[in-house]
Every structure is written in C-alpha cells, then in structure tokens.
Amino acid sequence: MANLPKIALGAWAWGNDGTFGGQLSNETLKAVFEKGLEKGFKLWDTAYAYGMGTSERVLADFLKNHARNEYLVSDKFTPQCADEANANAMSDMIAMQLKLMELDKFDIYWIHNVVGAPRWIEDLAKYYDGKADCPLIGVSNHNLEEIKQANEILQAHGLRLSAVQNHYSLINRSSEASGILEYCKENGIYFFAYMVLEQGALSGKYDTKHPMPEGSARAETYNPVLDKLEILNNALKKLADKHGVGPAQIPVAWAIAKGTLPIIGVTKPSHVDDAAKAVEVVLSDAEIKELEAVANGLNLNVIRFWEKEMK
Numbered sequence: 001m002a003n004l005p006k007i008a009l010g011a012w013a014w015g016n017d018g019t020f021g022g023q024l025s026n027e028t029l030k031a032v033f034e035k036g037l038e039k040g041f042k043l044w045d046t047a048y049a050y051g052m053g054t055s056e057r058v059l060a061d062f063l064k065n066h067a068r069n070e071y072l073v074s075d076k077f078t079p080q081c082a083d084e085a086n087a088n089a090m091s092d093m094i095a096m097q098l099k100l101m102e103l104d105k106f107d108i109y110w111i112h113n114v115v116g117a118p119r120w121i122e123d124l125a126k127y128y129d130g131k132a133d134c135p136l137i138g139v140s141n142h143n144l145e146e147i148k149q150a151n152e153i154l155q156a157h158g159l160r161l162s163a164v165q166n167h168y169s170l171i172n173r174s175s176e177a178s179g180i181l182e183y184c185k186e187n188g189i190y191f192f193a194y195m196v197l198e199q200g201a202l203s204g205k206y207d208t209k210h211p212m213p214e215g216s217a218r219a220e221t222y223n224p225v226l227d228k229l230e231i232l233n234n235a236l237k238k239l240a241d242k243h244g245v246g247p248a249q250i251p252v253a254w255a256i257a258k259g260t261l262p263i264i265g266v267t268k269p270s271h272v273d274d275a276a277k278a279v280e281v282v283l284s285d286a287e288i289k290e291l292e293a294v295a296n297g298l299n300l301n302v303i304r305f306w307e308k309e310m311k
C-alpha cells in the first residue's frame with residue numbers, strides 16, 4: 001500500500017457552488033492551504049465538479065508556489081461533467097484537468113460515481129495501462145459489487161484498485177454494514193471517509209439556535225434535523241471535554257479509529273489546527289461503542305442526492 005497521511009483535506013467548499021453557503025475568498029483559502037502544509041497535511045482532495053473547475057483552479061494557484069514533493073493531489077473524473085458521446089472523453093478530461101491544475105500527473109484519480117458504469121473505469125484502465133505516470137486509482141460512491149467489478153477491470157489491465165471514497169460518518173455507516181470497509185482492509189485498499197463531520201453538522205458549531213446558512217444545500221439537509229443532531233453533538237462535546245479537545249475532533253478521531261482515512265473539508269485555518277489535534281486523540285472501544293449507540297438511537301441517515309445507501 002502507498003504511504004498516505006492519516007487525514008486528507010477536502011476542497012469542495014472551495015468551489016463556492018452554493019452547497020455550503022457564503023463565498024470563500026482566495027485570501028482566506030490561501031491561509032487555510034498554507035496552514036495545511038505547515039501541519040504536515042500533504043494530501044488535497046478536489047474535483048472538477050466542485051464549482052466546475054473553481055476548486056481545482058484555486059488549489060492550483062496555491063500549489064504552484066511549492067515543490068511537487070510537498071503535496072499530493074487527489075482529483076476526480078465526474079461522469080456528469082463528461083461528454084459521453086465523445087470516444088476520447090476520458091483522455092480529454094484528464095488533459096483538461098491537468099492543464100487547469102498545472103500538473104504533470106495526479107497522485108490519486110477517482111471515478112466520482114457510478115453514472116455510466118462500468119464504461120468510465122474501463123476507459124481509465126485503458127488510458128493508464130502501461131503508463132509510468134499512473135496515479136493511485138480509486139472509485140467513489142460505489143457499492144461492494146461495483147467496487148469488485150472496478151477492481152477486476154483494472155486488474156485485467158495490470159492495474160489495481162487502491163482506494164474507495166464513500167460517505168462515512170457516525171450517522172451513515174452503510175459502507176461498514178455492507179462489508180465495504182472489510183473488503184478494503186482485506187485487499188489493501190484505502191477507504192477514504194468523506195463527510196465525517198456531515199458538512200459541519202457534527203462539529204458542535206451548528207444547533208437549533210445557530211442553524212446553517214440559509215439558501216445552501218447543507219442547510220436544506222441538516223437544519224430540519226438539528227434537534228436530533230444536538231443529542232449527538234452533546235455526546236461529542238462530553239467526550240471532547242474528557243480528551244481536552246473540541247467536538248469536531250471526535251468524529252475525525254472516530255473515523256481514524258475505524259481504520260478509514262477521513263477527508264476533512266477545511267474553510268478556516270483553525271479547522272486545520274483542529275484536524276492536527278484530532279490525529280492525536282485515541283478513543284477507547286467503549287467510547288466508540290457509546291458514540292455509535294447514541295448515533296443509532298437518532299434513527300437518522302442523511303443520504304444526499306448524489307449517493308445511495310450501500311447495500
């Protein structure tokens with residue numbers, strides 16, 4: 001297995017596409033990025049779909065001031081952004097993204113979802129077959145059957161599946177229940193957990209008195225259930241006090257303890273400081289069980305429009 005950091009930092013919100021609410025300035029994001037490198041977080045996750053190139057462009061602008069060995073770029077092929085009638089859609093997309101990011105190669109490249117599957121993983125396998133600049137290849141938002149199929153297709157081209165990236169949090173553990181985590185562990189595949197903080201809903205920052213910014217996609221999802229989430233946030237706060245950290249560090253520590261590599265969406269330098277502290281928090285088995293019991297008791301499963309429950 002490649003040697004990756006314990007946490008990746010996510011740049012979806014950097015796309016300013018209305019998911020999170022408000023507008024993030026390049027000045028703020030530059031401070032976030034520099035703090036990330038200072039704290040040893042090399043791995044940055046983005047996608048063309050995050051603001052149709054905006055997130056990639058912002059990240060690229062910061063990367064160019066640094067040596068190539070100081071950072072790792074995780075980028076995605078989003079089927080909805082490609083022209084399926086174009087036989088060269090995969091190579092065109094990769095070329096366009098590399099140009100946008102001013103890079104020679106990606107470190108990790110993902111098929112973002114299963115729309116059109118298995119065409120895109122086949123095209124990707126053909127594209128990188130025998131190429132020296134082949135990144136780690138991953139699939140995202142795939143169920144177990146689809147993951148196995150993707151791995152077989154890659155193996156037929158002398159490649160392998162190195163990573164899976166799915167929604168995984170205290171209130172969405174379907175990748176665990178469906179055996180995906182176990183399959184990844186048995187096969188030396190990284191499992192990247194996205195939305196461990198449920199876009200801030202499990203950070204202790206938002207509650208019924210302080211809802212998420214109106215007009216954003218996350219507000220529509222989480223604001224109606226903030227009363228339930230408060231119960232879990234109270235449990236996070238209790239555990240955080242015990243470990244001398246903030247509530248947002250506990251879901252991250254939980255995800256690491258479960259053997260996953262969390263991708264944390266960061267929009268402020270303090271989020272990076274918090275992520276660095278979260279790596280140091282070791283939760284006991286009893287604490288993990290207690291947290292999961294509180295989460296299960298809420299009977300919440302926040303499946304977003306682009307994903308499905310993993311069965």
Ligand SMILES: NC(=O)c1ccc[n+]([C@@H]2O[C@H](COP(=O)([O-])OP(=O)(O)OC[C@H]3O[C@@H](n4cnc5c(N)ncnc54)[C@H](OP(=O)(O)O)[C@@H]3O)[C@@H](O)[C@H]2O)c1
Nearest residue numbers: 010011012045194195197198199200203248265267271274
């Ligand atoms: N493959 C896929 O389909 C997929 C889907 C979703 C996400 N992802 C990837 O995973 C990454 C993470 O997901 P995400 O950004 O959607 O959600 P997330 O990591 O669950 O939440 C990010 C939000 O949590 C808040 N936050 C972060 N650290 C905090 C801290 N220490 N204290 C308080 N609040 C904190 C921030 O909210 P405020 O900005 O309000 O402060 C931030 O915008 C994305 O950036 C993306 O790279 C991939």
